Amino acid sequence: SQTIHQWPATLVQPVGSPLSLECTVEGTSNPNLYWYRQAAGRGLQLLFYSVGIGQISSEVPQNLSASRPQDRQFILSSKKLLLSDSGFYLCAWKEQGAGGNTIYFGEGSWLTVV
Amino acid sequence: AQSVTQLDSHVSVSEGTPVLLRCNYSSSYSPSLFWYVQHPNKGLQLLLKYTSAATLVKGINGFEAEFKKSETSFHLTKPSAHMSDAAEYFCVVSDRGGGYQKVTFGTGTKLQVIP
Numbered sequence A: 001s002q003t004i005h006q007w008p009a010t011l012v013q014p015v016g017s018p019l020s021l022e023c024t025v026e027g028t029s030n031p032n033l034y035w036y037r038q039a040a041g042r043g044l045q046l047l048f049y050s051v052g053i054g055q056i057s058s059e060v061p062q063n064l065s066a067s068r069p070q071d072r073q074f075i076l077s078s079k080k081l082l083l084s085d086s087g088f089y090l091c092a093w094k095e096q097g098a099g100g101n102t103i104y105f106g107e108g109s110w111l112t113v114v
Numbered sequence B: 001a002q003s004v005t006q007l008d009s010h011v012s013v014s015e016g017t018p019v020l021l022r023c024n025y026s027s028s029y030s031p032s033l034f035w036y037v038q039h040p041n042k043g044l045q046l047l048l049k050y051t052s053a054a055t056l057v058k059g060i061n062g063f064e065a066e067f068k069k070s071e072t073s074f075h076l077t078k079p080s081a082h083m084s085d086a087a088e089y090f091c092v093v094s095d096r097g098g099g100y101q102k103v104t105f106g107t108g109t110k111l112q113v114i115p
Helices: none
Strands: A003-007 A010-013 A019-026 A032-038 A044-052 A055-058 A064-070 A073-078 A087-094 A109-113 B003-006 B010-014 B019-021 B023-026 B032-038 B044-050 B056-058 B064-068 B073-078 B087-095 B102-105 B109-114
Touching (some): A019 A087, A019 A109, B023 B032, B032 B064, B032 B073
Parallel strands (some): A010 A109
Antiparallel strands (some): A003 A019, A019 A073, A032 A087, B023 B073, B056 B064, B064 B073, B087 B102
16 A cells, blocks of 8 residues: 655754755655645645656745655755745645546644744 | 635534535536545545546545536535544645646635534
8 A cells, every 4th residue: 555654743943944854655656746835824835746756846936945866755845944934744646647636645744933 | 727615714513413515616627526634733634536426425434525517516514523523624626637637725624513
């Protein structure tokens, strides 16, 4: 069966510090991978998606970046965090192709920038 | 164009009474529709999905939803609310418009269950 792991679960970072959130998927090959952010009182916002190794698409301009160094690994990064980066970050995966409609989510990472 | 509207940001029901969470969608193609649930400080869990088979879809925890094309709706219902149903619920539309899979989330409905 497929599983998705995301870490760390919570972190508190000072403004201007770097960020690295990691996500790995097991039990599937060549998945679509996604990073979402859920800010307090708001819905889910798609930040990045990837259809393959090294292929990253950004949905919104921001000071975050994403990388996919391996097929089932997706990393969300920042060189200098802003207060507005606080929120709940979710990694997700989906099968490629017409049959892969369902998105499966990790447990999420709570980021508080202070 | 693809969009999702969750008509209520908050819904409050008494334990044991029916739940109705409303969702309307817009899609230029044959869409797939989903409901996800998010409990506090947790990730999203799939409740149910419609992918062009039966229009009445049954999901986990006693939830079900009916796809009504004429009304462009996919409302989520449950006959009797439990305290454990208190969470935030997201309606999602997905289609392959333009040759790629596009997914849009609604803004969520927070369900409060009162004992």
